[in-house]
Amino acid sequence: MYLNCHTYYSLRYGTFSEVDLLELAKENGVRILALTDINNTSACLNFIRKSIAFNIKPVIGIDFRNGAKQLYVGLAKNNQGFQELNTFLSHHSHNKTPLPDLAPILKNTYFIYPLERVMELEKKVFHDNEFIGISIEELKKIPFSSYKSYTDKLVIQQQVTIRSKRDFNAHRLLRAIDNNTLLSKLQKTEECSEHDKMIPFEDLKHKFSDYPFVISNTIKLLNSCRIDFKFGEHRISQNQTLYLNSEKEDYQLLVKLCEDHLHKRYSQPDKKVRTRLETELKTIRQMNFVSYFLINYDIISYSKQMGYIHVGRGSGANSIVAYIIGITDVDPIELDLYFERFINPFRASPPDFDIDFSWKDREDITQYIFNRFKNVALLATYNTFKYKGVVRELGKVFGLPKEEIDKLSKGNYDVKTLDEIALLVLKYGELIKGFPNHLSVHSCGILILEKPIHYYSATDLPPKGFPTVQFDMIIAEDVGVFKFDILGQRGLAKIKEAIEIIKYNRPELPPIDITQVENFKKDPNINNLLKQGKAIGAYYVESPAMRGLMRKLQTQDYLGLVAASSIIRPGVSSSGMKNEFIIRQRHPEKRKEANPILLEIMPETYGIMVYQEDVLKVANKFAGLDLGEADVLRRGMSGKFRSRAEFTAVEEKFINNCKAKGYPDELTFEVWNQIKSFAGYAFAKGHSASYAVESYQSLYLKCYFPLEFMVAVLNNGGGFYSAEHYIHEAKMCGGVIEAPCINKSDHPNIIRGKVIYLGFGYLKSLEILTVKRILTERQFNGAFLSLDDFIDRVVISIEQLTILIRIDAFRFTKQSKTELLWQAIFKLNASKAKTTQSKLFKPNHKQFKLPSLTTTWVENAYDQMELLGFPLCNYFELINDELIENIKAIDMKKYINQTVVLYGVLVNTRFHKGSNEKLMRFCTFTDREGDYFDTVHFSKVVDKYPINGLGVYACCGRIVEEFDFCSLDIIWTKKLSLLQDPRSLN
Structure with missing residues (x-):
């Protein structure tokens, strides 16, 4: 009976989520419900998905408005009707034109005009699909209206925007924020009515009991609507299903591409390679992922044709097919990449191909995809109200002075001293926090679909000029819409520009082939840079933490770098297994201390879980979970869960299976806690391997063309x-x-x-x-x-x-x-x-x-x-203080456990909250010779001796050593004064 309901995706208007709306409907005995957000379809698919759990029939549509002025509500009779509504809204959104006063004639939709709007337009003629909506408050107007005779056109239009007085207050505040006005000056025409609420179904029928035809018209209208999308385990892929004309042609093309390119990757392919290739091709065909591979190949082919550099990563890097046809550059045979991480029979979604291009080339690649394929759009993401931001906005709405707003947003206040207005700001700031504020574009997601984009959503046209759907990645995957990840990064731009600079600056040299990664991996000079942590400017390996880890691990080969790229992630690090890995790497005799079962499962990483694949292996081989259940753990780690229920069920089975196998509880929970620590952080091994390929390309240039490479780094925005x-x-x-x-x-x-x-x-x-x-x-x-x-x-x-x-x-x-x-x-x-x-x-x-x-x-x-922001001389030349006895960074190993002073120019500083919730600080400096040293500032000195901006610091502390890597535990620091500008003395 409710055919005009809003969620907070009616941006800066609605006050609760689509799930809250369904809960509200269930509480009020409503069994059929229409979601009609204002000029927005963000919540529609999830509304349909969640309605099943509430046993409510979903109807979807759009509340069409120019500003806050309601024109008409469109309801979709079916999926085609939803497409028609989306197309109509998108046309006006793209062209930034006002919506027309009269609704278009669309075959599979209904339009409901509010009574007030009908009277304003003096509309007398209505098409079969057009109706007049009446709210409870408008019932008293019917006896005096000429429209009372339109007995077949009148329906209930009780708008639902709020649930309570608090919601109404929040709504008014959102409207004031949207209009950038003081709350006291907000026009009534910008607000909903205090009566725009849902009342119990029986009460609603009673309100309209004098007009039974209105009730029957409404029920008939809603009953005639049916929307159907498959979700979860029932979903089917909505991606473009064919690349050529038939599944047979697609598969023949994929096989031919593999045959044509096989010898470029494997000069003498052995039985292992051929068996893996046949198995993959068979699986890809069975799971209908052939077109997905061919589309990615098409994009990469265009990229190569244009001379662009790319990196293919994600779980797709575990695929030998992807490696052979050039989507990725990671050899799954060399790295023993786990095939089941790439594709397994329980996996409904295609593998991830995160394809990186230079940030300068990405827009052209995106344009190519839109030109090359038919049903293409960018994926959206929701920018939500953050607490500090919304407190600032509310402060302005209430007319508070800037000083007061600053105090509230920064949390610098004592609640007891706040007045009533300030308390309201905090109260409603907490309520509005997390509401969608506006739609934005996903950083890399592109959709290439079988059906028209508007079958699923209306689209916006952001400044870049590419149509963008109104739902996010999680909604997309729920309904079987799987994105292609096309990313832009600066690391590849540095590589490409460095090659161009070398060609210009050193024309006597032969052209550089940056694809010769196999040769780079074997180059002792490049590997020595890794071992010494001399990787400034090189993609992914230049941060102080990564350089320190490589020195501790004595990383000096490709496989070691692949491991290091994953070990540094918070999951491994926080579980305590990073240090254990370093110990077992440096001291082979310690490897035998590993649990023999885990060592057998993961010999390459010494029985320690490092990659996502390791979690799959342990869940399957250690705990006896099937691959589908193991994949639940994998998805749980990637942060793609909507709820923890499924994950919890697998956790229980993991523990019960381990008990049945006779493992001691201590071992079971140690392994399980390691798995849990990976949540949101673990890398697929192929993902790390792809990063390592790019790192080797950067390091080759850094090793042999350091100046040209550094110029390219600078010209592309630097890095860390x-x-x-x-x-x-x-x-x-x-x-x-x-x-x-x-x-x-x-x-x-x-x-x-x-x-x-x-x-x-x-x-x-x-x-x-x-x-x-x-x-x-x-x-x-x-x-x-x-x-x-x-x-x-x-x-x-x-x-x-x-x-x-x-x-x-x-x-x-x-x-x-x-x-x-x-x-x-x-x-x-x-x-x-x-x-x-x-x-x-x-x-x-x-x-x-x-x-x-x-x-x-x-x-x-x-x-x-x-x-410029910095001097071109050395900061040490500008020092105006006397230096006390000190040492150089290169001599730190001679003074382990001794208190010393080092002088250094600040390079980088970052804070970290320790396990005791106290703040620590980590800094990197360069001494007078330009060599690095790292400092650790524990909580007792963080505030007492602050680090304030660039310059030279005296750093006094105790030198500590871990795995041959020295750092300084700070006792005190002092920033040195610089020579004065002579002009300031005049």
Whole structure:
């Protein structure tokens, strides 16, 4: 009987979830219910899915509105009707046009016009699928309305938006936030009615008892609607089912691709390779995943054709078919990748192919997919109200001063001292927290479907210009819509650009084939970089934690790097098995201490669970769970569960099976706790192996072309560290760093021989238009000869020219910066008169006689800090304090367990909450020689000796050693003062 119900996916309007709506309906004895969110279909599929548990028949539709003004409610008679409604809404959403006053004629839908709207339009003629909706409050108008004679068109339209006074208050606050207005100034037309609630079904019928035809019309309308989507174990894949014209043709093509490419991967394929290939092909065909593989192959083929670099990872990296046809570059035979992690008979969803491209190439790949395939859209994600953010918004709605809002959002208050308004802000902030705020685009998910996209959802058109559905990944998988993950990352862009820079800077060298990863894996020079942790700039292995782990493990081969990539994840680390793995890696005699059953299952990782596959193996071989039950554990670890019920059932079976096998409880719960610690963190082994391939490609470039590689790193936004630190690394590799130069620099960084000229892009105050003018003029008319020549040729303000002079971009003139600044002021006219046009004739510049003016290196350093964000000299050169007795990072091993002082430039700092919930700090520094050392700041010194920004610190502490890796447990720190800018003394 309720055909106009809202959830909080009626964004900044509704006040509860689709599940809350179903619970409300059940409480009120409602057995059939329509969900009609405002211009949104986000909740529809999950509403249908969850309605089964409540024994409620679902009807879905859309409440069409321009702003808050309701025009009509559309209900889908069937799945085709839902598609029609979605198409209609999406057309107006994409084109940003208002919805029309009158509903379109759609074959498989119903439209209900509110009585008030019908009276406003003076609508007299209604199509077969059009009705007039009456709320309880509007019943009193019927006797006096000309529409009382429309007995076959009148239906109940009791809108449901709120449940209580609290919901109504929250609704008004959401409307005020949406309108960016004070609550006291919110227009009534922007709100729902206080009566927009659900009442018991029998009470509703009683309210309309004088108009039985209205009740019967409503029941008839709702009964004629039927929507059908299959969920859970009954779902079927909605992805594009064919790549060519038939399943037979698709399979023949996949087999041919494998035959054509087999010898490129295996020069002499043995029986193991061929058996694995045949088994996979058979399984892929049986499970109808052939088109999924071919579509991914198509995308990769286009990428290669365009000269793009890619990395294929995810569970699909366990597949020999994917390896042979080039989707991935991980050999599952070499790594003994567990086939059942890739595909098993219990798996309803296709394997994950997370395909990474350069962030610069990803948009073109996405455009290709939209052009190449028919039913394509991006996946959505929900941006929800965060507590701090919503408290700020509510503070503004209530008109609180900024200071009060800051205090409330940061939690800097004593509840006892708060007034009534502040308490309301906190109360409703807690209620609204977690509500959807707006729809956004999933970071990488693309849908390629068999049916039109609008069969499942309306779509929006975000700024990138690609249609985006209104549901998220979990909803998608529930209904059998499986995404293709097309990601953009900077690591591949660094590799691609480094190769281009090498070609330009060292043209005498032969072209680099970055795909020769097998050779890179065997290169002792590259492996030595891993062992020493010298991986700054290399994708995924450059963080202090990863470099430290590689030194502890003495990682010096590909398999070791694959393991390290997974061991560092929180799951292994938090279970305590990271240290145990290091011990067993470094001391082979310790491996025999492993449980013999686990050692037999996982010999490569010494009986320790490291990868997702290990959990599957242990669940299957140790606890006797079948592969379907083991896959439940795998999905539980990936965070894709909606509830823990299924996971809990498998947990009970795991424990009971172990008891039946006679394992001691201590062993059973130790293994189970390791499995649980993986939740949300574990990597598939193939995933780690894919990362390791890219790491080796980066390390090859870092090893043999360090300067070109570091320039590429800088030009692609760096990575874990700041630009300043990558510049430091370039210096350590023998590079000479030059500040931006009018004649040598570009917008990005460029390298000439061993000299790296920083790009104009680092000058944050320099306008992009100014840079374009400089580069265009230089390109067409050659280098600038002097300051006068520059002023004649480039239209520029004195403020912009001052930036260039202060960064010493005119140093080729051999004049001091101070002298150049005076010349610029005189010649550009201090009155700030500007022209937007270049001069037709060069003027004769008056030459001013100036006294001898000099600029000191300290002044240069301060100008660089202001304009670039960092000095180009070493911070140690700027120290203004006396140094006490200290040691160098390279000598730390000589002073284990001794208290020493090291001086270092801060590189990186991060906080960590320990098991005791107390805050710790970890820092990385470089000493005067440029060598790294790491510090640990326990809770007793974190606040007492803070680390405040970049600079040189005196670090006093005790040197501790773990697995030959030294760090400093801090006792005290002190930031050193720097030489003053001489200009500040005048």
